[in-house]
Amino acid sequence: MHNQGKSIREISRELKIGTKKVRVWIKNWNSEGRLCNKKRGRKRKKICNQLKYFVEQETKLHRSSVFIEKKKFEKKIMIWGAIAHDVQTDLIIINGTVNTxxxxxxxxxxxxxxxxxxxxxxxxxxxFQQDGARPHTSKKTLTYLKQRCNVLDPWPPNSPDLNPIENLWSIMDTKLKNCNPKNEEEFIKIITNVWDTLSWKTLENLVISMYKRIDLVIEREGESINSFY
Structure with missing residues (x-):
């Protein structure tokens, strides 16, 4: 997927795993030709068992828990927004999956x-430009859209580098790195504020960049232009 030009963020979204794990997998694949590191040997397994026994004994001795409960998968929300020259929609917050x-x-x-x-x-x-996600390209969706606007259909697969909105998500991600919301409500408030305060100059530059993106793809005969954006 990475060799086909998909960004780490795109791979993370498609496989529903963290970007950190994607980076590790790519690094392991490039250096060792496999996704995971070597399996731990018997010695390491023995040490792990000894450590587990020690923690259990310490917990019983001091009558205090040294274990912290942690959810295996943190709750996630989906966001959607659209931009054009002098146009910006409200940010749409979706809890759960998106169907047609x-x-x-x-x-x-x-x-x-x-x-x-x-x-x-x-x-x-x-x-109207959208990617090739199933809810976007379903017969019902395309029928609905084509009755109301011109739709760019079909959109080429594996081409996030052609879509300026992907760069906008990266910009927002950078702005959110130092934010530490206490709950989902606070996070939604913060991310909505970031979206609403994006400068028109930023949006305009991203929209205008579409012309250059198309020229670059033609110049590179369909190869990825991810390194340029």
Whole structure:
């Protein structure tokens, strides 16, 4: 996937694993030709068992827990937003998975993306770009969209480097690194504020970059342009 031009973030989203693990896998594959490190030997296993026994004994002796409960998978939320020249929708927060119904009713309709673009450019005088996710390309979704706007269909697979919104997510991710929300409600408030305070200059530069992205892809005969963005 990485050799095909997918970014670490894209691989992480598709496989639903952390970006840190993706980096480790890529490093292991490049250096050792496999995803995981060598299996631990008997000696290491013996040491681990001794350590586990020691911790259990210490816990019983001092009557205090040294174990911390931790959820195997942290709760995640999905965000959606759309940008164009002089157009920015509200940020849509989705809890759970997105199917066709959710995409049409809770994202497209709720964001007013079609109405906003129509008011700026006129009906059917602009093109709606989306990636190839199943809810985006389902028959029902495309029928709904094509009755209301021009849709760029099909969108080439494995091409996040062609989509300026991916760079916008990276910008937001950088802005959120030093934030430490205490709960989901606070996190949603912070991330919404980051989206709402993005400068128009940033959005404009990303939208205009589409022309250069297309020229680069043609120049490189379809190869990834991920190194340029």
């Amino acid at each position: 119904e959710c995409y049409i009713h809770d994202i497209i309709k709720k964001s007013n993306v079609i109405q906003l673009a129509n008011s700026e450019y006129g009906e059917f005088k602009w093109i």
